[in-house]
Amino acid sequence: xxxxxxxRTVAGHTVLEVGGEVDVYTAPRLRERLIELVDAxxxxxxxxxxxxxxxxxxxxxxxxxxxxRLRTAHxxxxxxxxxxxxxxxFRITALDQVFPIFASVEAATERDGSGPAS
Amino acid sequence: xxxVRLSFSPAPVHVRTARLVGVAVARRAGxxxxxxxxxxxxxxxACTRAVALHRQYGLTDLVTVxxxxxxxxxxxxxxxxxxxxxxxxxxxxxxELADESLTDDALTTGVGFALLAGFVDDLQxxxxxxxxxxxxxxxWPVTRR
Numbered sequence: 732x733x734x735x736x737x738x739r740t741v742a743g744h745t746v747l748e749v750g751g752e753v754d755v756y757t758a759p760r761l762r763e764r765l766i767e768l769v770d771a772x773x774x775x776x777x778x779x780x781x782x783x784x785x786x787x788x789x790x791x792x793x794x795x796x797x798x799x800r801l802r803t804a805h806x807x808x809x810x811x812x813x814x815x816x817x818x819x820x821f822r823i824t825a826l827d828q829v830f831p832i833f834a835s836v837e838a839a840t841e842r843d844g845s846g847p848a849s
Numbered sequence: 850x851x852x853v854r855l856s857f858s859p860a861p862v863h864v865r866t867a868r869l870v871g872v873a874v875a876r877r878a879g880x881x882x883x884x885x886x887x888x889x890x891x892x893x894x895a896c897t898r899a900v901a902l903h904r905q906y907g908l909t910d911l912v913t914v915x916x917x918x919x920x921x922x923x924x925x926x927x928x929x930x931x932x933x934x935x936x937x938x939x940x941x942x943x944x945e946l947a948d949e950s951l952t953d954d955a956l957t958t959g960v961g962f963a964l965l966a967g968f969v970d971d972l973q974x975x976x977x978x979x980x981x982x983x984x985x986x987x988x989w990p991v992t993r994r
Binding site: 785 | 868890893943953964
C-alpha cells in the first residue's frame with residue numbers, strides 16, 4: 732500500500748497521521764512533510780502510526796531526524812503506536828527509549844503529554 | 850539450489866518488490882504465518898542495505914536475492930559493494946541513537962543492522978565467493994504441510 736499522510740490539529744498539537752508502507756522508497760516523502768510542518772511553525776508534533784503496515788530502518792531514521800529537529804526548536808515530539816509488530820521494532824532497536832510512545836492520539840496530545848523532545 | 854532468483858537495479862522502488870516476492874516464496878515454502886512479518890522486514894532491510902551500498906559507491910550492478918527452500922527457507926541478498934563497507938556493522942546503544950553528531954546514514958545503517966540481528970536467529974554476513982561484495986544470508990525454519 733502506498734504512503735498516505737494527513738495532518739490535523741488536536742488539542743494544540745499537530746498530528747500527522749501516516750498510513751501504508753514507510754520504507755526506503757517512501758520515507759523521503761515523510762521526511763519532507765515533517766520538515767514542512769516544523770518550518771511552518773509546528774512545535775508540538777505527534778506522528779500517528781496506527782495505520783502503518785510496514786516500517787523499516789529508513790522510516791525510523793526519518794522519525795529520529797524529526798525528534799532532533801524539534802528538540803533544536805524547543806518543541807515536543809511523540810509517536811502513537813499500539814500495534815505489537817511495530818512496538819517490537821522500537822524495542823529491538825532501543826528506540827523505545829528515545830521516543831515518547833503513546834497508545835492513542837488522546838494520550839499523546841494531553842497537556843504536556845508528549846514531554847520535551849529530549 | 851535457488852528456487853527463485855530475483856535481480857534488480859539498485860533503486861529504492863524495487864525493494865518493495867523484493868519484499869513481496871520474498872514473503873510469497875516463504876509462505877509457499879512453509880514458513881510459519883507468524884514469522885512472515887519478520888521475513889518481510891528482514892529481506893527489506895538486507896535489500897535496503899544493498900541498494901544503499903550500490904548508490905554510495907556509484908555501482909549500477911544488479912542486487913540479487915536468492916530464495917531456496919530445500920530443508921529450511923534460506924534467503925541470500927548479494928551486493929557488489931567493497932568489502933570494507935560491511936566492516937563495523939554494529940548495533941547502536943540507546944544513548945547514541947538520537948545524538949546530534951550521528952549522521953542520518955549512520956543511524957539508518959545501525960538501526961537496520963539491529964533489526965536484521967533482532968529478527969533473524971540464523972544470520973550471516975560474509976564476503977561473496979568470487980569478486981567484490983557481501984552476502985547477507987538469512988535462514989528460517991519451515992513446516993512441511
